[in-house]
Amino acid sequence: MARTGRPREFDRDDAVEQAMLLFWERGYEATTLNDLRSALGGLSPASFYAAFGSKEALFGECLSLYMQSCGQLATLLTDTTDGPREAMRRTLHAAVTAQTSRTRPRGCMAVLSGLNCFEGHEDIAAQVEQARRQTSQAITACVQAGRDVGELCPDVDCTALATAFDVFLKGIAIQARDGRRATELHAAVDALMAIWDCNALRAARQH
Numbered sequence: 001m002a003r004t005g006r007p008r009e010f011d012r013d014d015a016v017e018q019a020m021l022l023f024w025e026r027g028y029e030a031t032t033l034n035d036l037r038s039a040l041g042g043l044s045p046a047s048f049y050a051a052f053g054s055k056e057a058l059f060g061e062c063l064s065l066y067m068q069s070c071g072q073l074a075t076l077l078t079d080t081t082d083g084p085r086e087a088m089r090r091t092l093h094a095a096v097t098a099q100t101s102r103t104r105p106r107g108c109m110a111v112l113s114g115l116n117c118f119e120g121h122e123d124i125a126a127q128v129e130q131a132r133r134q135t136s137q138a139i140t141a142c143v144q145a146g147r148d149v150g151e152l153c154p155d156v157d158c159t160a161l162a163t164a165f166d167v168f169l170k171g172i173a174i175q176a177r178d179g180r181r182a183t184e185l186h187a188a189v190d191a192l193m194a195i196w197d198c199n200a201l202r203a204a205r206q207h
Contacts, residue, residue, distance in 0.1 A: 012051060015040045020062035024109040028059055028124050059113075060127055066109045067131050070098055073169070074138035084146035085196055088139075088165065092189040095172050100182040107177035110135070111170050136166050152199050153206065161195070168192055 022039050023031050033055055037043045043051070052058040067074075076091040099107050114128030140162040146152040152161075172185060 010041065010043075010047075010051075015051070016058070016061050016065055019058055020065050020109070021105060023059055023062050023113050024066065024107075025105040027113045028121065031055075056121075056124060059124060063109065063113070063127055063131055067134070070104070071108060071110055071131070071135075074134050077135075077138035077142045080142070080145055083151060084142050084149065085151050085193070085200065088142050088146075088196065089189070089193050091142075092165070092169065092172075092192070093186060095169055096176075096182055096185040096189060099172055099176040100180075100185065106179075108170070108173035111173035112177060132170070135169065136162075139166050139169070146196070146200075152196070153202050156199055161199070164195065165192070 018039050019036055022035060026035070033045070033048070036055065036058065037045070037048055040048070052061070073091050073095055076094055077087055080087045082090075095108070098104075110128055110131040114125050140158065143152070143156075143158045143162040143165070147154065147156050147158060168188075175185060
C-alpha cells in the first residue's frame, strides 16, 4: 500500500517562507490552494491541512514572518539612538530598498496582499490592517519623539506630519509594484524629509 503524507524532506519553516513569497506576489485572494500546494513541493490536500490547518491560518503565519523579517519597519522606527529624524529617514530608505529588491516580490506584503479581500475574508482584512497599524503607530511615536527632544517645534501637528509619512510609506508599495525605479523613490524620501527639516529649522530659531 502506498504511503501518504508529507515528503520526508518537508521543511515547515521553508514552506512558510515559500508561501509568504507567493502571498506577497499575488495577494491572498489570487493565491489558490493549488498554487500553495504546488509551491510547497506538491503537498496533498490532506498533508497541507495537517501542516497548516487552512489557507487562512497559513496566511497568518506568513504575515507574521513578513513583519518579523522583511517588514520590520516598526523596529527601525523605535531605534532613535541617532535621533528620531534619522530613525525616520533610515526607515523610509530601508523600505525603498526592500520593496524594490530584484530577488523578492516588489512592494509591501502588508499593504498589497489584503487590498482585494472580498466578503467572507474579513479576518484576513483585519490581520493586514493590524499589521499596517503597527507601523502607523510607530511612525506617530517617532514624530512625537522628534517633538519631545526638540527636533521639531513644540506646536508641530504630530498627527498631520505622521499621516504624511504614513501615506508616503504605504505609497512606496504601490510605486514599487508599478516598477518605479529605486533611485526615484530614494530621491522622493529625501524630498519628504525636507518637511521635517523645515520644521526643525523653525524649532531651532525658537530656541
